[in-house]
Amino acid sequence: MIYDKETKLDVLAKLNNESFVNIEIQVQNTYEYEKRCLYYWAKLYEQQLTSGKKYKTLKPAICIHxxxxxxxxxxEYFMTKIKPLDTETRKVFSHDFQLYFLEVPKIPDQYYNELDKWMHFFKGASKETVMAMQTPExxxxxxxxxxxxxxxxARAKYEARRKYELDYNTDMDGAKEEGFTKGFQNGKNEGEKLGLAKGKLEIAKNLLANHFSVEMISKITDLSISEIEKLKNS
Incomplete structure (x- = not known):
């Protein structure tokens, strides 16, 4: 299952006990990932406190990476659970802060419990292996x-997304080498919009070259019919 160049799958869920859970699949170790994890948790916790709410209404925020x-x-073990605690008594300060890290390369060859099974699925288990697990979910x-x-x-949209992320990573590497990482990060949101638009045009060109219909290309790329016709005649 994990085959993309950078990221990812993001899922936000609310459990029966009202805890909030954010699940992220991350394919490669990106710049300052540790800081990023903390930021994601902080946003998940902070966004619960809308205007007029009291601190006591805050629910646990759990981030699973x-x-x-x-x-x-x-x-060596593939799962790491992080909570804040008193460094002397080892008593947990708060259960509202929880980070879980599941490292796919470290999973055992055999599965012994439900978590092991899911990890094998994320690693790309074959259909035969999945059926042998006898786990309906x-x-x-x-x-x-x-x-x-x-x-x-869906596959073509995935390829468009993949191409954009590859281009973004290449640009980021270049920015780091030239010492412009900070400026690049500040302009990332705008850059993503421009990069995604460029990626859509490249995908459209490739699909035209492979004789896809204009209507189909429009569905895949979200470009308008007129934009694709213009590209076709250019």
Missing amino acids: ILNFNFFKDK IEKAFSTLEYISQDPI
Whole structure:
């Protein structure tokens, strides 16, 4: 399942106990990922407190990071759970802050529990392996992924997204080498818009070259018919 160049899947959920959970799949170790994790948690917690609400209404914010790289170099076990605690008594200060890191490269060859099974699924378990797990939820997830993979529109949109992320990473590497990382980060939002628009045009060109209809290309790229016709005649 984990095959993209950079990121990712983001899922925001609310549990029965009203805790908020953000799940992120991250394919490669990006710049200042540790800071980014803390920022994501802070936003998840802070956004609960809308105008007029009291602090006591805040619910636990849980961030789960599924990583396709080794983040904790000095640790062999694939799961790491982080909470704030008193460094002397080791007593947890608050259960509202929870970070979980699941490192795919460290999972055992065999699965022994439900978490192990899910990790094998995220790593890209075959259909035979998934069926042998005898876990309906994972079978459903596998079937859904299989369906999306066979849908030409969904697949083409994925390729457009993938190309944009590859271009973005290349630009980011160049910016770092030239010492412009800070400025690049500040302009990232605008750059993403421009990069995505450019990526759509490139995808449209490729689809035209492969004899896709104008209507189909419009559905895939979200470009207008007139934009594609103009590209076709250029």
